[in-house]
Amino acid sequence: SSKIKVGIVGYGNLGxxxxxxxxxxxxxxxxxxxxxRDPAAFASEQGLSFFRIxxxxxxxxxxxxxxxxxGSATDLPEQGPEFAKLFNTVDSFDTHAKIPEYxxxxxxxxxxxxxxxxxxxxxxxGLFSINRLMAESILSEGTDYTFWGKGxxxxxxxAIRRVAGVKGGxxxxxxxxxxxxxxxxxxxxxxxxxxxxxRDCYVVAEEGADQDKIxxxxxxxPNYFSDYDTTVTFISEEELRRxxxxxxxxxxxxxxxxxxxNTRQIIEYSLKLESNxxxxxxxLTAYARAxxxxxxxxxKGAKTVFDIxxxxxxxxxPEQLRKELL
Ligand code: NDP
Numbered sequence: 339s340s341k342i343k344v345g346i347v348g349y350g351n352l353g354x355x356x357x358x359x360x361x362x363x364x365x366x367x368x369x370x371x372x373x374x375r376d377p378a379a380f381a382s383e384q385g386l387s388f389f390r391i392x393x394x395x396x397x398x399x400x401x402x403x404x405x406x407x408x409g410s411a412t413d414l415p416e417q418g419p420e421f422a423k424l425f426n427t428v429d430s431f432d433t434h435a436k437i438p439e440y441x442x443x444x445x446x447x448x449x450x451x452x453x454x455x456x457x458x459x460x461x462x463x464g465l466f467s468i469n470r471l472m473a474e475s476i477l478s479e480g481t482d483y484t485f486w487g488k489g490x491x492x493x494x495x496x497a498i499r500r501v502a503g504v505k506g507g508x509x510x511x512x513x514x515x516x517x518x519x520x521x522x523x524x525x526x527x528x529x530x531x532x533x534x535x536x537r538d539c540y541v542v543a544e545e546g547a548d549q550d551k552i553x554x555x556x557x558x559x560p561n562y563f564s565d566y567d568t569t570v571t572f573i574s575e576e577e578l579r580r581x582x583x584x585x586x587x588x589x590x591x592x593x594x595x596x597x598x599x600n601t602r603q604i605i606e607y608s609l610k611l612e613s614n615x616x617x618x619x620x621x622l623t624a625y626a627r628a629x630x631x632x633x634x635x636x637x638k639g640a641k642t643v644f645d646i647x648x649x650x651x652x653x654x655x656p657e658q659l660r661k662e663l664l
Contacts, residue, residue: 341367342630344623345401345425347391347417349373349380351585352430353407355619357386363623365653369401398424402633403626405429407619415440422447422455422640426629428622430460437463437642445640454633455640459625460618461609462486466591468643469607473593477603480595481526485513485534489587489614497562498539501555503547506575508582510538518590524602526594537568540582542575587614624651 344360346353349371360368370387373380377388389397394404406429408417414431421427422444431440437458448455458464462484470482487510494509513535520527527533539556543549553570557563573581588609595603611617625643628650632641649659 341365342627343367343369343400343402344626345369345394345397345404346371346407347373347394347404347421348407348409348413349375349388350407350409351615352619352622355613355616356405356407356623358616359620359623362620363627363653365627366623369397372404394421395424401425402630403428405622405626407622415443418444418455418457419447422453423451424453426454426633428456428459428625428629430464430618430622431458432460432463434463441640441642449639452638454629454637456625456629456646457640457642459643460621461611462589464618464621464643465609466589466607469591469605470593471644473591473595473605477593477595477597477605479597480593480603483518483521483529483534483592483594484589485518485592486589487511487513487535487587489589489611490585494537494539494562497559498541498556501552501559503544503552504541505544506542506578508540508578510540512536512538513590518592521592521594522604522606524594524604531565532567535566537563537566539568539570540573540578541570542578543572584612585614587611587617627651627653 342365344366346356353371357368360366370389372389372391372394374391377390380388404421404425404427406414406417406421406427408414410432414429418429418431418440431437441457444455444457466484474482489511491509491511495507498504498507498509514533517529517533541552543552549572556570557568588611590606590608592604592606597603628646631650649656652659
């Protein structure tokens, strides 16, 4: 068929999201999922083909784009350059400070192999990055703000769970509504970390544990909570399961600038996501289409969202896009 043949590397939250996103895009088909775990463990997953990650190489020529769904901390630094040697790839590497170095490593692999590797796409980095760039380029005199949430932060949730006496817990990053409204109203405040976000923790304590001590340890934890206004609410295991098992997220990119004689101009982009991984997976899938198109034109090397024209994301032809969406 003429469909774009897609492979998935890594079957976590994002990997599952990509399966469902491919199902919503009739111009794509899923060839297989490659995992470091025993593929037999996924025998009950109807209609999906699982393979050992070490067998991926034999799929060269049978897969147009590999979507890399590993974690940014330890998986992608290895898998990004490795897979760029074999396939066109797309990933969501999100350790902002390390993106330049990661780009170089993946670019070397992709240029040598003649593949395209779209790195660090998703929403931040990704859609938020595009919006920061556009806003800054258009309103050259201005102030930028990025707020995250309301959403679950995996790192902060893990930090709570390491506190003695804590059985389970989840942390929501919540942007300050008051501050956002001031910016929307035309103010350009200088904001400290504490001003921008609050951190709401929902904690299940072990039986007999000292709740005040747990609360104190959480709110004073350096790097994670001490620079923020943090609330700690104790809940039951049942409530944690019932009310806090989703992975919502989102946020705002705002630039407040001036043109002419102090004419205020405000650009705002926002996302409100019930599922962070399902949404991120949908972004990756659209960029897989772009990677396939670019590869077809003979392009090679690592690319970020800044390098890819928006029309490449769409299954529609340029003529159709000009007619319908311009
Ligand atoms: P997961 O932890 O769910 O999955 C990461 C990897 O861990 C998988 O590829 C899988 O590899 C392995 N794994 C998953 N579940 C299990 C399990 N039960 N037991 C053992 N191994 C498992 O991470 P996410 O999918 O939630 O996120 C991946 C990355 O996406 C994040 O690290 C983050 O950096 C990035 N991200 C980027 C965003 C952006 O906007 N740019 C937004 C959201 C996320 P294998 O199958 O090989 O075992």
